[in-house]
Amino acid sequence: MRDSRLTEQRNPASARIDRLDALGIVDLINAEDRLVAEAVGAERIPIARAMDLAEAAFRSGGRLVYVGAGTSGRLGVLDASEMPPTYGTDPAMVRGVIAGGYEALVRAREGAEDHAEDGAAAIDELDVDERDFVLGIATSGTTPYVHAALARAKERGAKVGFLLCTPPPDELRAKMDVVIAPLVGPEVITGSTRMKAGTATKLVLNTITTGAMVRLGKVWGNLMVDLQVTCQKLQDRGERILQGMLGVEREEAARLLSEAGGHVKTALVMGRLGVDAAEARRRLDDASGVIAGVVGAPDG
Numbered sequence: 001m002r003d004s005r006l007t008e009q010r011n012p013a014s015a016r017i018d019r020l021d022a023l024g025i026v027d028l029i030n031a032e033d034r035l036v037a038e039a040v041g042a043e044r045i046p047i048a049r050a051m052d053l054a055e056a057a058f059r060s061g062g063r064l065v066y067v068g069a070g071t072s073g074r075l076g077v078l079d080a081s082e083m084p085p086t087y088g089t090d091p092a093m094v095r096g097v098i099a100g101g102y103e104a105l106v107r108a109r110e111g112a113e114d115h116a117e118d119g120a121a122a123i124d125e126l127d128v129d130e131r132d133f134v135l136g137i138a139t140s141g142t143t144p145y146v147h148a149a150l151a152r153a154k155e156r157g158a159k160v161g162f163l164l165c166t167p168p169p170d171e172l173r174a175k176m177d178v179v180i181a182p183l184v185g186p187e188v189i190t191g192s193t194r195m196k197a198g199t200a201t202k203l204v205l206n207t208i209t210t211g212a213m214v215r216l217g218k219v220w221g222n223l224m225v226d227l228q229v230t231c232q233k234l235q236d237r238g239e240r241i242l243q244g245m246l247g248v249e250r251e252e253a254a255r256l257l258s259e260a261g262g263h264v265k266t267a268l269v270m271g272r273l274g275v276d277a278a279e280a281r282r283r284l285d286d287a288s289g290v291i292a293g294v295v296g297a298p299d300g
Helices: 022-041 044-059 070-081 083-087 110-114 116-125 144-155 170-175 196-215 232-246 250-259 264-273 277-286
Strands: 064-068 094-098 133-137 159-163 178-180
Touching: 022 196, 044 064, 044 133, 044 159, 044 178, 044 196, 064 070, 064 116, 064 144, 064 196, 070 083, 070 094, 070 133, 070 196, 083 196, 110 144, 116 144, 133 144, 133 196, 144 159, 144 170, 159 196, 232 250, 232 264, 250 264, 264 277
Parallel strands: 064 094, 064 133, 133 159, 159 178
Antiparallel strands: none
16 A cells, blocks of 8 residues: 655656666756755745744743654754854753664664654653743654654643644644644655655754744844854854954954953954943843844944
8 A cells, every 4th residue: 555655655756766877866866856945945934933933932941842763853953953053052942852862863773763652751851841842853744752752742831843744634733833844755765754854854943943043133144143162163253253243353353252252242242332241241131132232233
């Protein structure tokens, strides 16, 4: 019997992929990948709703929690791990939960997704409550671990959402606060959802967290001014932002950044207003961290 899940259906465009040369395979995969952005764009309204839910969670002192298995879980953990260096957030603010735990990040543990009780236990372990937004990721839409985690999160009062790449049943929509379903079509290799479905998942998660961070004031213009310098690459980026926005030389940018403890936003306020780091932090706190509320819009 044919599987009703879109992610498990055969793709007629790739039915003869095993007969192609290397360039033919590249062209075929690229042609299929071009469909992904359009499918994600078709879900713009629920993605914006998820962004609003994430922002509301953060403003109430809650968290965005991703729950998934396999590739879906790894992408959730990846997105969560990128928030602290990019936006200076507390690592607890965005959390990624993967079936099978840390070991599943580097070695596949496919059976872990079938243990529904572990999904519920993970939510209990995180002490999820009504301030949180929990987004389940299961491109096939059927992963027991994810469904159980979301059911428990809802019981505990959290907002819940589901990201999948197959048409969602009405009963799923009825249970969720938001459902995001980019329909990227059957995979080039049947059932290999690390491909188009994985790419769609990455695009959606990037959009949700990026938008929420912008709304929280962690971006000035289009600059990631809330970044915390933790490596040479970010040191260089921070100094270049200060040079460009303050019109200072590299040496002065480095000095400001050092006195600001490596926090670009604080250094920008110091340079713009001619105040020390303590006063810059106080003014940012008074403006709820929104730099535009302290120094206005950036030039250009």
